[in-house]
Amino acid sequence: MDIKFVKTSSPKARIPDSELGFGKYFTDHMFIMEYNNDIGWHNARIVPFENISLHPASTVLHYGAEIFEGLKAYRTADGSVRLFRPEENIKRMNSSAERMCLPLLDEADALEALLKFVDTERDWVPHSEGTSLYLRPFMIGNDEHLGVHAVSNAIFYIIASPSGSYYKEGINPVNIMIESEDVRAVRGGTGFTKCGGNYAASTRAGKRAEEKGYSQVLWLDGVERKYIEEVGAMNVMFKIDGEIVTPALTGSILPGITRKSCIEVLKSKGYNVSERLLSVDELVNAMKSGKLEEAWGCGTAAVVSPIGKLSYLDEEYVINGGRIGEVTQMLYDTLTGIQWGKIEDTFGWIKEV
Ligand code: PLP
Ligand code: COI
Numbered sequence: 001m002d003i004k005f006v007k008t009s010s011p012k013a014r015i016p017d018s019e020l021g022f023g024k025y026f027t028d029h030m031f032i033m034e035y036n037n038d039i040g041w042h043n044a045r046i047v048p049f050e051n052i053s054l055h056p057a058s059t060v061l062h063y064g065a066e067i068f069e070g071l072k073a074y075r076t077a078d079g080s081v082r083l084f085r086p087e088e089n090i091k092r093m094n095s096s097a098e099r100m101c102l103p104l105l106d107e108a109d110a111l112e113a114l115l116k117f118v119d120t121e122r123d124w125v126p127h128s129e130g131t132s133l134y135l136r137p138f139m140i141g142n143d144e145h146l147g148v149h150a151v152s153n154a155i156f157y158i159i160a161s162p163s164g165s166y167y168k169e170g171i172n173p174v175n176i177m178i179e180s181e182d183v184r185a186v187r188g189g190t191g192f193t194k195c196g197g198n199y200a201a202s203t204r205a206g207k208r209a210e211e212k213g214y215s216q217v218l219w220l221d222g223v224e225r226k227y228i229e230e231v232g233a234m235n236v237m238f239k240i241d242g243e244i245v246t247p248a249l250t251g252s253i254l255p256g257i258t259r260k261s262c263i264e265v266l267k268s269k270g271y272n273v274s275e276r277l278l279s280v281d282e283l284v285n286a287m288k289s290g291k292l293e294e295a296w297g298c299g300t301a302a303v304v305s306p307i308g309k310l311s312y313l314d315e316e317y318v319i320n321g322g323r324i325g326e327v328t329q330m331l332y333d334t335l336t337g338i339q340w341g342k343i344e345d346t347f348g349w350i351k352e353v
Helices: 057-065 086-099 107-120 196-200 202-209 258-270 280-288 326-338
Strands: 029-036 040-048 064-066 071-075 081-084 134-142 155-162 174-178 216-220 228-231 235-240 243-247 273-276 291-299 303-310 315-318 350-352
Touching: 029 107, 029 291, 040 107, 057 134, 064 196, 081 107, 081 326, 086 107, 086 134, 086 155, 086 258, 107 134, 107 155, 134 174, 155 280, 174 202, 202 216, 216 273, 228 235, 228 243, 235 258, 235 280, 243 258, 258 273, 258 291, 258 303, 258 326, 291 326
Parallel strands: 174 216, 174 303, 243 273
Antiparallel strands: 029 040, 029 155, 064 134, 071 081, 071 134, 081 350, 134 155, 216 228, 235 243, 235 291, 291 303, 303 315
16 A cells, blocks of 8 residues: 655654653654545555544534544563554454444555554654553544435544553552443444444443542443443453353444453463353342452453442442452453563464564
């Protein structure tokens, strides 16, 4: 693929790693490529980071035609830069695109764009432990009229943000509230996609949880409000009486790449993992009887985050004495070890830039 490059004439000042936070600062360039039905994807370019100008009738502004991905570029001790399973993000983006009637990407071209873009922004990949360059590919529908149809015009972008940990707690346990009113997604809807609308509809519950001192909500299924689904920005796993359980991918849950990787790591180490329906009643009973040994969330931004407290209907339950559990720690150490090049990648997940 031909990718034009226009170098910025005003490079930005670097932010000290200790002040990064998550998703607040952006690098010097962005990747852009356009689509229309007649010529397909075209005009791929890496240009100085700048505001986007859109027609006021653009589809994305009215009907939420937007999908995105999230992955990270990691710097190893020897200074090299690498990605973790980027092909999985591209496949998931196409699955989101298919559901939202946005154009599919050519997987090889999208990977080339990602690698070329990260190579351009290589100096922006931070060095300190636990930091990375968070990459945000996204696609918008951009027809310039108000009819509601599958779009004929779209734009694909990649932007990047040098980031530290997603939660202010870092690897320390986070407190999560099980949401009993709002729902995030239903089967047949868009829950399995990474579309902006899923997140817009989630913010009211997230805000209420934050006001009560919780980091995020744990969603129940949208029909019966009975089965555990996932957290705002991560999938969830539990160790209940020796069994490792994670909600099955029923269509309303995002098929997380970290979730998939955790399952593969667990299986490689001889653990059984049950992907099944888990009711909130079963979980509450396990918390009451002390059978819930560990709970953790997993996601690109959140990595592996122990859950220290879970609340449901105003009852609060402390998990594992509020400490990180053995399996949670093992998963954190294994995934971050592979990502930052401290342990050998026997799974073939790393893509060098
Ligand atoms: N679930 C939701 C709603 C998310 O936003 C994320 C983050 O991407 C995840 C799960 C975890 O997915 P992944 O591990 O692919 O980052
Ligand atoms: C990610 O983990 O990449 C996410 O997308 C989480 C989020 C900030 C929405």
